[in-house]
Amino acid sequence: MTGVVFDPIVPLWLLAALAVLSGLAISVALLRGLAGWAWRGAAGLVILAALAGPVLQTENRAPLSDIVLMLVDGSASQRLSDRETQTEEAAAVLEARLAARENTEVRRIEVGDADGDGGTEMMAALSEALAQEPRGRIAGIVALSDGQVHDMERAPDLPAPFHLLQSGREGDWDRRLSIKNAPAFAILGEPVTLTLRIEDSGAAPTDVDRVEVDVAVDGAEPQRFSVPLDRDIELPVTLPHSGRNVIQFSVPMAEGELTERNNAALVQINGVRDRLRVLLVSGEPHPGGRTWRNLLKSDASVDLVHFTILRPPEKQDGVPVSELSLIAFPTRELFLEKVEDFDLIIFDRYQRRGILPSLYLESVADYVRKGGAVLVAAGPDYASADSIYRSPLAEVLPASPTARVIEEAYAPAVSELGARHPVTAGLPDQDTWGRWLRQIEVTPEAGDVLMTGSDDRPLLVLNRVEEGRVALLASDHAWLWARGYEGGGPQLELLRRLAHWMMGEPELEEEALSAEPTGQTLRIVRRSLEEAVGPLTITTPSGDAVTLEMFESTPGQFETVFEGPEMGLYRLVQDDLETVVGLGPAAPREFEATIASAEALTPLLKTTRGGVLALEDGVPGVRNVREGRPAAGRNWIGLTAREAFETLDVARAPLLPGWLVLLLASGFILMGWLREGRR
Template structure:
């Protein structure tokens, strides 16, 4: 219990001050005039002024509150390196015992895990949350056990008491890491792109030489090794081998004595895109469908189109002198012999043999397909005639043979069961709402996959792979009716776009494919297949552990599964003959960007309350009591500030000048002064 004198004035203090001035003036006047009762009148004024001030004796019933020490234990990924966990555990337990033995002191232990995603060590965020749960007036000190690599220093709160850092790690620690300075997300296939890398050493670096080996592998293939300088930016030209996602892994082998190899590897995922798609369109004669093909290909800015239309066949004899013709001779020899390999796709639209393209040219087109080229046949009545392109060297690569019958009948194209599973024709929309076509060439499929059918379920769209190349046959020249909106039209542009891109081997349209899409540490494994059943996917983790994952069919031809990767790195997927790789996690995890223990990051925060940094390898510091504002750390010790906080349970007040006493004293003094002056 404690007592003190408090005042509860009956009138405002300025009014009391004014009355005091008047009373003093009266006393001075009485003294100047020589009145003998001036002292008694002055005392009476003091009594009245004191009564107006309302003095009281206040007694408080106080209960002392304990001081609180907050201890932050860093359990982030970088804190798990070397013997740091043991250092922190031993120090935390010893401090807990010592603080628990202090009188009137409590300990609050706060664990600081890795931040969400790749946020790093959020020690300041954890401290802010801990301080929000405790009264600031009771915080006697804050002790952080950490390597000092804090990534949210900008969120540091105002400290109510000294904060100290007990630094884990060793003074002779050193580490080597690989830094990716620049890595574009896209690159053009066949053209070199420049990546900027850097190998950097930090800490107490031993004499290891001026260079280090750098291993580079693409899509998990065999790595190539190069010796590169340390501490310098390295411009590395790289050419992507294929379209779609390319996973490039850079690795610096672990050096003897370095702290960790977790930051010696960088994964870069780059999409390979074609610069220009070169297409040769050969139209046998002008017709509405030819314009549809042209509009489709010209609408894509990435397509270079060469269009060859036969406007005047050789058999046409109208007597016009050759010199008066405005047409320019088409360079057939140059296109079909010398530069045929420059094209990604050749389209024959209603073309028939007329002697313009000799058999040797068409034979060269077949060889072009064998070597990886693509040919698309958009067949019209000419395909069923004696001059059909099928009656040429191209016959050996075509997936169907014409029966010489042209079906002039109204029908609605439909997607076959196999077509429902193929990416070219799957998800094209509701086939019941499509418009009709009016002509179909009767063919007999001999190879490939029939994706669409027409009259009496006869093959309408057939895709096939020939050696390294691809061939497609569309047994109708009426796809343009959809574009004109006939009977509501249909997905003509989307169908032809997918068809052309499948021919040009775009990865997203492969019918047999295995890949994965990453979101953080979770990957979505996707297997596309024309088969109704597939086997489990074998996943090899970065540490070499393998496991099998069953996939579920989510739509016709598409199988998926989710898998949470336990660690950052390169994962290899395999199912049958199909393989894929994917990198999980950031290219350079934030926790391993800087691994050397240091107090420099936290120094500005500690300095606000004159806290300090102590290395645990030098021993556990002593705990001392220090007054607020004094230095809170020194050689071998850290300070805590006793707060002397308390809780007031009861308050009682006793007036020092009760009304009866004021009345009695004032009356006695005033009467006494009057009598004194009267006797004189």
């Protein structure tokens, strides 16, 4: 390409000043009537033109090809039916047609599944491709997809027409199950309402108004119900146990539907107790009684009933009963009629004085066998003839007293077994614990000794009795830690763990198998009092079984990591323990909407005047269209020819040679002088 450009010899301000002066001189000559003013003006123009530096510029250009971006959707929803084959065949035909177009290059961009459950992130892939290519060479963008794109908020500004060649079939249909309003936590014993909906989309059968749905809790045998189609159903659910509850809803796959991946939904709800009902029975006032009361009252979720014997029968102080400001305690109601309403009963330095008849204590023993929890904080009363051990409660207590009370200082210690038990494992700063000053000598008869005291005698003994749990703390000096005696100790943490173990909190079970999902990864934890555990068997949602070994990370805790190959319900079995866990949503985002649709891409198509054509009707032809014109029609898509080029080199030559400028300027000046002289 050749053209004239200017490269001034002098600064522009000086060139402008000379032009003004020349104009003034010519104007004066014209006003005075000098005959040679025109020739002198021509000479000035020649000089000014020479100073402006006109240059003849010649560019050597090479044409650049047009670029067409071809986005090929390979996400999970594209693997339904024959969409993958349909897309690959169309991509091959389209690529050949574009290659036959003069001066055209094709950039194929593979679009897969996003990390996690992000769905199809086509716009992110398109933005990255546009950043690597000159926008002035983009002639068009063609997407081969089902149209289910999940990142339209990241759509870039496009320099050329955008077209969608849509996969799928006109007769496609699918059935989907969804759950709404599923909370992360729910209160045990109280129903939580979930919203269940089963809906058909696409060319679904019209003669179906009810479908069967299966409901399974923690991988147990499912129950089947018949529910209406295309309606929200309020479903009350009561959690069966504390901790993680995994509820799976599923619908059998119908003949002809696209996929069963969205026919199921996993709901994981943690069951928590609303109010923990605790009965504290204090045999007599002592410093440790306030410690127990403060611990239990500090927890807003605890309903505490405190039964304290302030005036035992042997106390004779001469005060008439009618003048005592005490109320009769409802012992029969608490220990017979409503004893099963309590989650935990604590006997703190209680001894038999005839206040609670043996019938009441026998009721407490039955309460333990049926799943209740009893904690005995023993003092000298436990070693006496009136010990609570010498009552019907002896059948459930884990250790018997020897009648010896040890009155000497000792530092409580965690036993070898206690280092593996979640109640005492990992208690901080064991070497700095303050000493206690009294211990009741007991002989363990059942259960586990977690802490020892003077001369390694049993201090804390835990046991399971049928469905219930019992704990014995063979000292009433735990309150010394709370007062900071000799540095104190983790009194609140120990008693909190102890109380929560007795009430069956899952995180404190000594034999437990659990899994924590993070993305596609399962961190599996096994707690055990044994030195070794057996192999772990994992059953995937597709039914494949995988066996793993677990390794001890801390005393009593074994761990392993498993990368889940798919989303859904995993069943974990080890020794006699079994649990289930959901990895990701049962119906990933890719399968929330499976029917091919251009709805998500419509704004982009309208902006660029592109079109939507079904691959079911064949691969469209390719035409050239002018920029701003409609770029799609019946069975064709349009591309905008960019006519881009690359400048290889530039050659410059002066437009006016120096000798010519001198000759012209001199000639015009001479003609002006002659003209004026002749006059």
